[in-house]
Amino acid sequence: MNRRPLVLATALAGALALAGCSGSGSSKAELSVSGSYMPQPVSADMAAGFLTITNKGGTKDELTSVSSPAGQVTMHSTMGGEMREQSSFAIPAHGRLVFRSGGNHLMFEQLRHRPKQGQTVTLKLTFAKSGPLTVEMPVKSATYHPTTGN
Amino acid sequence: MRKKTFAAAALLAAATLALSACGSQDATSQSPVSAVSQDSGRLGPATVLDQPWDKPGLVLTDTHGKKYDLRKETQGHPTLLYFGYTHCPDICPTTMSNIAVAAQKSLTPAQRDDLRVVFVTTDPGRDTPAALGSWLKGIDPRFIGLTGDFKTVQAAARSVGISVEATKKDKNGKLVSVHGTQVIAFSPKTGGGYVLMSDSATVDDYIKDLPKLVRGAKP
Numbered sequence: 528m529n530r531r532p533l534v535l536a537t538a539l540a541g542a543l544a545l546a547g548c549s550g551s552g553s554s555k556a557e558l559s560v561s562g563s564y565m566p567q568p569v570s571a572d573m574a575a576g577f578l579t580i581t582n583k584g585g586t587k588d589e590l591t592s593v594s595s596p597a598g599q600v601t602m603h604s605t606m607g608g609e610m611r612e613q614s615s616f617a618i619p620a621h622g623r624l625v626f627r628s629g630g631n632h633l634m635f636e637q638l639r640h641r642p643k644q645g646q647t648v649t650l651k652l653t654f655a656k657s658g659p660l661t662v663e664m665p666v667k668s669a670t671y672h673p674t675t676g677n
Numbered sequence: 678m679r680k681k682t683f684a685a686a687a688l689l690a691a692a693t694l695a696l697s698a699c700g701s702q703d704a705t706s707q708s709p710v711s712a713v714s715q716d717s718g719r720l721g722p723a724t725v726l727d728q729p730w731d732k733p734g735l736v737l738t739d740t741h742g743k744k745y746d747l748r749k750e751t752q753g754h755p756t757l758l759y760f761g762y763t764h765c766p767d768i769c770p771t772t773m774s775n776i777a778v779a780a781q782k783s784l785t786p787a788q789r790d791d792l793r794v795v796f797v798t799t800d801p802g803r804d805t806p807a808a809l810g811s812w813l814k815g816i817d818p819r820f821i822g823l824t825g826d827f828k829t830v831q832a833a834a835r836s837v838g839i840s841v842e843a844t845k846k847d848k849n850g851k852l853v854s855v856h857g858t859q860v861i862a863f864s865p866k867t868g869g870g871y872v873l874m875s876d877s878a879t880v881d882d883y884i885k886d887l888p889k890l891v892r893g894a895k896p
Contacts (some may be wrong), residue, residue, distance in 0.1 A: 537879065538843070563716075564769070566771060566774075567767050567768050568766075568770065569763075569774075569812055569815040569816055570745060570812065572764070573763075573764055573765070573770075574766055575766035575767040585703075601851055603766075605768075607840075607855075607858065608768070608840075608855045608856045608857060608858045608876075609842070609853065609855045610766075610767075610853065610855070611847065612847055612849060612851065622716050628766070628767055628771060628877075629768060629769070629876055629877055632767045634765060634766045634767075635766070643787065668778075669770065669771070669774035669816075670774045670775050670879070670880035671776070671779045672879040672880065672881075674879075675879055675880075677879070677880050
């Protein structure tokens with residue numbers, strides 16, 4: 528009947544050191560996407576994408592898939608130069624899931640065209656609980672870095 | 678029932694999450710948003726080594742299918758060495774693009790000709806001379822790409838403190854390779870590898886540091 532205790536318990540267990548809080552209790556996951564970009568890739572074979580998903584709600588959620596009409600998309604984590612494909616990423620309550628260069632990233636393969644700076648790539652993000660989100664990801668320069676803007 | 682659960686959760690949170698900023702139970706309170714991905718004390722973009730590395734005595738095949746002797750070909754030239762692979766979405770193309778753009782912006786044409794940027798593949802199975810050549814051409818046609826026996830590549834990488842592993846299949850049967858996390862800069866004067874550029878170095882970091890690196894100066 529009441530699924531909340533289990534949700535809370537798993538949220539806390541999974542959030543060790545990640546600061547997941549379930550303070551407000553009654554509010555659902557409230558997701559928004561910011562800072563998305565794709566550095567212009569070398570070829571259509573392989574590209575990366577980055578974005579941040581912010582959860583303002585009091586319930587955790589999970590990113591379960593990313594798709595795009597532009598090509599195949601998979602989700603990866605990176606540890607010490609080695610990337611690992613993941614089937615989902617947790618989004619803590621009142622927390623963020625960050626994909627950024629050197630860390631978690633979206634990997635695009637077999638793109639129909641090589642994305643060029645100034646274009647956008649459409650993404651559909653699917654979550655365990657929340658409804659899907661559509662993102663228009665801008666293609667930036669190959670050396671673009673969000674903190675410097677170059 | 679619900680209240681008890683929240684109280685227990687709050688206690689557990691307080692006990693286990695020293696860093697978590699849990700607000701009050703009031704739904705209107707704004708808990709600070711916390712980052713999920715951690716970034717544990719990364720090095721600055723450039724690290725000057727007290728004891729420079731010897732340039733690896735690496736002989737491999739270049740993108741024209743010709744034998745390339747790293748020490749011989751780069752002697753007296755400022756040299757940047759990186760171990761990566763072309764089926765790499767993020768760090769490998771970004772690192773090479775950062776160097777290419779920074780060289781264009783911060784070096785004279787003579788300095789650009791003098792600089793040797795050497796990309797050694799950690800994935801020789803997929804990175805044939807032709808594959809490597811067409812990938813590097815999309816970044817900077819001056820860059821040198823080397824491929825050959827993985828064990829040779831791995832030993833050379835290890836000799837300059839870079840740890841890489843052979844390409845293997847993940848649980849979905851996809852090939853996964855490993856890239857180095859640093860670029861090593863070798864001095865044109867001594868031939869020693871005296872600076873490590875971390876993989877978080879931006880194009881602006883390279884614009885700032887490349888003019889020094891091509892002279893063998895400390896960034």
